[in-house]
Amino acid sequence: MRVQSRSLVCGKRHSFDIAKHGYVNLLSRTHATKYDKQLFTARSAISADGFFAPMIEAVYAAIARAVGPTVNGLKMLDAGCGEGSLLSDIQRRLMEHSHGKHLGVGIDIAKEGISLASRRGVRDSAASRALKGYRDHEALDTIWCVADLANCPFANQSFDVILNVLSPANYTEFQRLLEKDDFLVKVVPNHAYLQQLRGLFYNQVDKNVYSNEQTLALFRRQFELLDVQYIQYEYVLNRRQLRQLIEMAPLAWGVSKERIQEVIDCDQMKITFDYSILIGKKNSQ
Template sequence: MLKKKKEYAIDHLKTTVGAIACPKCHSAFDLLDNGLVCQNNHHFDLSKKGTIHFPLHHMESDYDHQMLEHRRNMIQKGLYQPIEKEIARIILNQGEIGLIVDMGAGEGSILERLIRNNDISGTKMGFDLSKDGVVLASDFSKEAFWFIGDVTNMPFKDESVDTLLNIFSPSHYEEMGRVLKKEGLVIKVIPEENYLKELRELFYYDEQAKQQYSNEKVYQKFLKDMQLIEEKRITYHFVVEKEDFQDVLMMSPMHWGASIQAKEHARDNYFQKLTIDVKILVGKKY
């Protein structure tokens, strides 16, 4: 008989409760039938989807259900497969895997594919600020525990996480250093200058300045706050089938800043190849 999402969540929490901590007071949690309670009696209940809302105040994410579904469709078609393979190699080379946390997991597909397509053991958790993203990620509740969380106040004990995945997501290095074990790894993926350049050229065809892109500040921030162990640039072209073109157009925030005319221009200018250009950074805390 297939388990309910809430039952899968309880199973995951049984193995991870020793690593997580109350975001209000940072004390340890006990696992209840309906969620978690800390030593100071702060309760965090499981939803019907088997997720928990950890942020202590109202926080909004611009990533809505519609955009995340378009994104999921393309990720599941293998949009990031070469990147996933490289991340899997890095994780598997660690030896004992332990606890993997995907911070900024979106709708969960990248972590789910890492688990499904590679022999990666250990325990896995993924979180995002977007409630819509976490609800979608709960479709993968067998593979990992999913929760709504804030990168600036993660519900983990000091030095409890073996691997932090930070893929196209915001970072908070002080908090990442707090939760990461002494020999733990951060695997961060940042876009390079040609990432999704075809989309940029379409949506900003009437704004030349926005067609240029650099993540140098993000890269330098990583070098300043983390001990760089390894870096690798991965560049390739992904074949875009005509039936997937709408998903490609809507899968990223790029269209948010485009004019009405540019959006119409984009819809009418199908392209067959999409450039993926990223840098994978692997680091430890100092």
């Protein structure tokens, strides 16, 4: 594909417009999703307050161990990137420890998430240029696309690393997009993830006892599992942060408004964040 005016155009003259803030919608039709602007705005706020920072640091460390901490020119796909904060944070950490740019590509089927990611990218770029001593290489090299994970609009073997964080996976596409011996980093919640909310929302029913065993088993069948990192920590959230956490978590879908309000009315609550970080290598077959 090539850029023509404000569109991407392929050899068969299919055209995809580039939005005002720089993202591209590569879906052939609209997909209905429950992930709306309110959810992604809440997730962005929670991320900005640092609640995902220990997990993000662990993901960066996993990438650095897999590809080497000073690697340059890494091509990285965040599959199910949401509002893009994780991909941007990982790129910044890579830039801090290397001398070249790393291409980040974020895709999500939810247009609202990609729109927010690209808008923040424009603001971040403008803020960087306003800083004294700004250098061109300090800007993030990122592409944001509305796209379907089950039918990724990229050529075979396009990426060195795929990130798949708290999001569904499509291992057939991941295998296609990675070269031999390249890496997949997948983050899944463990049983204690948001356990306080599970207990309040669902009392002592099965829905508050989470297991990721099936997810782990599927990963092992599709990729060579090189390592698993476990990370668990707690934060005390105030009332505003509790509301944002509930707004961003599908866990609250189907819970009554009354029950949700009871939780939000708490002045503060200690919340557990609990993850497994799976590092896998594409099978050589």
